[in-house]
Amino acid sequence: MRVRVVGFNASPRKYGGTARLLRVALEAARREGADTELVHLYDYEIKPCLGCLSDVQEACRPPCVIDDDMRILYDKVLGAQGLIIATPVYWYGPSGHLKNFLDRLTVFENMVLLGDRSWVEGKVAGVIAVGADSGEIMTISYILSTLNSMGVAVPPWALAYTKLSTNALSDRNAVMDAANVGLIVARMAQILAEHGPRQWYEPELPWLEDYISSLKAEAEHQAENELRSRENLWKRLLEKSGASSEERQT
Amino acid sequence: MRVRVVGFNASPRKYGGTARLLRVALEAARREGADTELVHLYDYEIKPCLGCLSDVQEACRPPCVIDDDMRILYDKVLGAQGLIIATPVYWYGPSGHLKNFLDRLTVFENMVLLGDRSWVEGKVAGVIAVGADSGEIMTISYILSTLNSMGVAVPPWALAYTKLSTNALSDRNAVMDAANVGLIVARMAQILAEHGPRQWYEPELPWLEDYISSLKAEAEHQAENELRSRENLWKRLLEKSGASSEERQT
Amino acid sequence: MRVRVVGFNASPRKYGGTARLLRVALEAARREGADTELVHLYDYEIKPCLGCLSDVQEACRPPCVIDDDMRILYDKVLGAQGLIIATPVYWYGPSGHLKNFLDRLTVFENMVLLGDRSWVEGKVAGVIAVGADSGEIMTISYILSTLNSMGVAVPPWALAYTKLSTNALSDRNAVMDAANVGLIVARMAQILAEHGPRQWYEPELPWLEDYISSLKAEAEHQAENELRSRENLWKRLLEKSGASSEERQT
Amino acid sequence: MRVRVVGFNASPRKYGGTARLLRVALEAARREGADTELVHLYDYEIKPCLGCLSDVQEACRPPCVIDDDMRILYDKVLGAQGLIIATPVYWYGPSGHLKNFLDRLTVFENMVLLGDRSWVEGKVAGVIAVGADSGEIMTISYILSTLNSMGVAVPPWALAYTKLSTNALSDRNAVMDAANVGLIVARMAQILAEHGPRQWYEPELPWLEDYISSLKAEAEHQAENELRSRENLWKRLLEKSGASSEERQT
Incomplete structure (x- = not known):
């Protein structure tokens, strides 16, 4: 089954180290038979979450009360079976812009509390982090566990990182790992599309x-x-x- | 295909909240058709890692230079397709005993550097954390990303936690989540056993x-x-x- | 010596649990003799960091190339000896809006690389995190280590948290801890103002x-x-x- | 006032990168006027915590029910005003041996619940992490927030790290940072010994x-x-x- 893998570049630079490793991952996914798309998050306005959840549970649902570019991004997430999140390491974590994006994905997961399923359940994700100092793993660990808490699957070796910043492509290990993130996310998405249950969590x-x-x-x-x-x-x-x-x- | 799911209880108590939620997970895995086993890590002596890796790369390989009970535990890990790690939250992290266990698993992952594959590649894992205060997610996030870095897959919703400590079974959400950890780990292990590649990472x-x-x-x-x-x-x-x-x- | 303690509310709600505990902390600081101010970060537009650092080291300096409300917030940070960051827990981390704020503080720390000192060196900070589920400690731990990496001091017991969300004030421990965050941040700021070195790091x-x-x-x-x-x-x-x-x- | 700074080496190697940076830190503390001592944790048997706390709150108190070498180490902690924890990065965290050490420090902090104060309240700590790959900051962040939760103060720039492993001394930044960890921990310990309150937390x-x-x-x-x-x-x-x-x- 043909799957779609979307890569989200959370760096303000479209041609920096983060975007470069993401391109490698997407190329690997494409060669694995997936349709791919690269989305630069900085091209979209993503306003900070208003935390409606704490007031009125039902208000936190797609397409979110905030009328901004997330509505376009929500469609991109829903249309994909595989997600690759690539972020620069800003203070040992995802860029604030990506954090806003993740916060806003709550509308999908909150559907569980509204009697539906998580709209991202069963999707497959990998993460790429590019820094210049330290904090890559802290960043990756944070994103993967957040996505898993929304019902997203994490295939083996779903992570790649470097501290070579703009020179990411000179980091042999990082390049190999990034290619494998793309390849493995695509492969796992195919396996789950064909053999996975439609619903994972049994309420x-x-x-x-x-x-x-x-x-x-x-x-x-x-x-x-x-x-x-x-x-x-x-x-x-x-x-x-x-x-x-x-x-x-x- | 029949899979084996092993649960590791990293609490010193065999009948405390951690063990209780782990039993729920294993029961769900059993009902899903898996063979299951509950292992109390505190029944085994696990000496701290000697970090041979930093001196002689090739010395870090199964069954490890340290001759202790890990040799029994290594077999239990290798014999399982699904792993469920259940730990009390000690200072926002896994119990030190579990940390020693995780450190000692390096022998499997280090095989990558010795020209082989990670011996735990493609296994499927879930994590249960039981605390009385805070730090459950920090603990889970840590363990999941560590296992993923060894090549282990993390299925959707691979986490359960409570802060009710010994009264874990009174936490309705935690019980449901723990049951689903067992069910989903078993199901994903079956899917991968039948349809997953023998090797994930392409070197x-x-x-x-x-x-x-x-x-x-x-x-x-x-x-x-x-x-x-x-x-x-x-x-x-x-x-x-x-x-x-x-x-x-x- | 009279010190100034500024509390930053990173919740979109001005009267929710986060803001309430922050008020408690600021009241304690005030009673300790500090001038205090409560700043609602959501009242300010904070655009995401552009990561100039990776291109031109010297471009990352106060007041930042981005001309937005951070310029007002920079002054508030510089004018304080004590900082209290209060945030709701969004996916086990700070709100994305706060993450953007933290990312943008890089201009102060980057002065180290431009031959000056970190402009926040020697300030004193505490953190309050308010959630409804889990992730408070992961959030706090992240913020405290980020601030420490900028040269900020963390006094004893610099953290308070609850998972009672809007009902934070009913959490006796959280209230006591929040009051102590305010009290201790003020006290430590006074001690350092009088007895601390003007410069901590010796290059x-x-x-x-x-x-x-x-x-x-x-x-x-x-x-x-x-x-x-x-x-x-x-x-x-x-x-x-x-x-x-x-x-x-x- | 003369203070005592004790450095704990959590690496199995007494002359590896971790120990080397720790020596640098202790030398800086000594030159700042502190008495110093280097303790190799691997020279001591540290059994895993039994979690008595969950059963009988009062049982978790010094010198711990477990009769092992921690009793010697407890005295070393109590006798110091400054603590420097140096650890290799094992799977993005402290060595399991150090984790057991930290878990066992609970006896000091738990005194709060027994009507006393935390026996480590007001001490000053810094952390050094030495890895070969990634995870230094995740390790440091974990240890600092754990210690802060016990009432320990974290002075500005309380962290140093490298990924050069055994060659740590060739990492110019890491060496400078390690020296400053020692210098600053000593200086802050002196300031607090002279001007800090005997008790920080006001119950x-x-x-x-x-x-x-x-x-x-x-x-x-x-x-x-x-x-x-x-x-x-x-x-x-x-x-x-x-x-x-x-x-x-x-």
């Missing part, structure tokens, strides 16, 4: 309630036994604790 | 070198144009910069 | 070069001895490694 | 209750107004939401 599990009841009983009983076996350990310490706190040094 | 991409050369040329040319278009922006600021630095307040 | 340490030379020689010599003592450990493993890699399970 | 604030009551009333009133002003925003969206959810693409 109703009929067996669960009974299981929890019996587990609770058993675990509480056993926990008490466990507790008793530790008691001697504590008793000794607690008897001495007056003394030990007087010994305290400063 | 040789014949098209890459030529592509990089032309991309480099194009990108550098375009970057120069981009640079020029910004020059006016900077010029104005730099002309005024002497003044502005005098205006500095303290 | 020239005359003794360093000689010390490094002798340390290098000594450390390399000792490292070799250390290496030799480990050799037997490795030898045994490497001899067996052919075998062990055949034993690999999948 | 009783007589003005707080009244203030909260009036703040609550005011904030709730204002929040309602704020809510009303947003209503139109939501209304438009909610009216259209049936339509928009049909437009959804997959």
Whole structure:
């Protein structure tokens, strides 16, 4: 099945290191048979999230109360099975512009609370981070776990990074990793498109309630036994604790 | 295809909140058709990593130079297609015992540098974190990105957490999420066992070198144009910069 | 010495949980003798950073090439000895609007590379994070380490958080912690204003070069001895490694 | 006042990059007038935390129920006003051995819940991280925020890192930063020893209750107004939401 992989460049530069590695990833996805598109986030106005969620749960839904370019970007996200987020490392994190983009994706995930499914559930993502100092992994780790919390799958080796900044293409490992991010995101998106369930999260599990009841009983009983076996350990310490706190040094 | 899902309990308590949610996850995996096993990491001695890697790359390989219980645990990891890591939150991170376990998994990933593949590539993982205060997501994010860097896949919704500690089973959301971690890890492991490639990362991409050369040329040319278009922006600021630095307040 | 403590509310709501805890902190700072001010970041337009740094190091300096409301905010930062950042937790991190604010503070820190000092060096900061789910500590940890990397001091207990969202004031611990953030930031700012050095980072340490030379020689010599003592450990493993890699399970 | 700065080397190597930068930091502290000591954590057996806290709050207190070498290390921590933690980066975090050390420090912080103060309150810390790839900042950020949550102060520029591993001393920036970590930790420890309060956190604030009551009333009133002003925003969206959810693409 033909899949679509969209790469989001979160750098203000269209030809800097971030965009370069993203192009490598998209080229690899294309050669894997995917339709690809490169989107420069800085071409779009993305206003900061208004946090409606905290006031009126139902107000946080597509296409968001804010009428700005996110409406175009929402369509690009929904139209893709694979997402590659490429960002410069700004203070050990995504660029603020990308953070606004991620914040605004809440409309898709919040559909779970409105009785629907997450609109990004089952999509596949990879991340590329380009810095000049440190913080690449902190950035990547942050983005991947955020996306996973929205229901997005993270295939093996879904990350590439360099600290060579504009010279990213001279970093052999980073180039190989970026190409593999594209290749693997495309491949995983194809596998899931063909063999994955339409829905991943099961909101109703009929067996669960009974299981929890019996587990609770058993675990509480056993926990008490466990507790008793530790008691001697504590008793000794607690008897001495007056003394030990007087010994305290400063 | 029948898959095996192993749950690792990184709590010192066998019947505390961490273990309880892990049992829920494993029960869901079992009902999904997986063979399951619960391993209490505290039953095993796991010595701290000696960091051989920094001295002699080839020395970091299975079964590790340290002769301790990790040798048993290595087999458990290798024998599983799905891994569920459940940990209490100790200072916003995994328990130190689990950290030692993760550090020692380096022998599998380091095989990449020794000309082989990562021995955990293509396995599927989920994480459960149980705390009493805060730091669940920081813990989960850390573990998921570490595993992904070893080549492990992270399926949608691969995380569950609560801050109810021992009373974890009373946290309805956490219980549902934990069950889904088990269910989804099992399902994704099955999909990948049947349809995933044997190898994900492609260390040789014949098209890459030529592509990089032309991309480099194009990108550098375009970057120069981009640079020029910004020059006016900077010029104005730099002309005024002497003044502005005098205006500095303290 | 009288100090000034400015609180930055990074929530779109001026009367939500984030703003409420921030008011508590500022009241505590005021009672400690500080002048205080509450700034709602959402009242200001903060455009995303253009990353000039990667092109022309010297272009990244106050007041930034971007002519927007940050110029007002820069003055507020420079005029304060104590900073309290209060943010809602959006996807386990600061609001995107705050991220843009932090990104744009680079102009102060980058002065180090332009031969000056960081313009925020020696200021004192605390952080308040208000969420409804998880990620408070991840948010706080991110902001504190970012500020510290700009030369800002973090006094004891510089953090407060709750997951009660709008009902933050009903979280007794969070309220106490927020009050202490204000109190302690003010107190530390006073101490440093009176007794701290004007400059913290010493860019020239005359003794360093000689010390490094002798340390290098000594450390390399000792490292070799250390290496030799480990050799037997490795030898045994490497001899067996052919075998062990055949034993690999999948 | 003469202060004591203790450096903890969390690397298994006593002469590797981590230890080298730590020596630089301690030398700088010594030249600043501090007594210094270098402690190799790998020389001590540190068993994993048993998490007594979750069962019996009072059992988590010095000197910990576990009778191992931490008892020696507890004294070293208590005897110091300045702490420098130096760690290799293992999977983007502290070495597991250091994580166990940090977990075990809970006995000091938990004294807060037992009616005393945190026994590490007001100490001053810095962190050095040495890696070969990425994750230095993630490691440092983790350790600094953990220590701050125990009541430890973080002075300006309390961090140094390199990815040159064993060759750390060839990284000019890292060496300068490490020296400044030592110098600044010592200086801040002196300032706080002379001018800091004996107690930072105020557990009783007589003005707080009244203030909260009036703040609550005011904030709730204002929040309602704020809510009303947003209503139109939501209304438009909610009216259209049936339509928009049909437009959804997959």
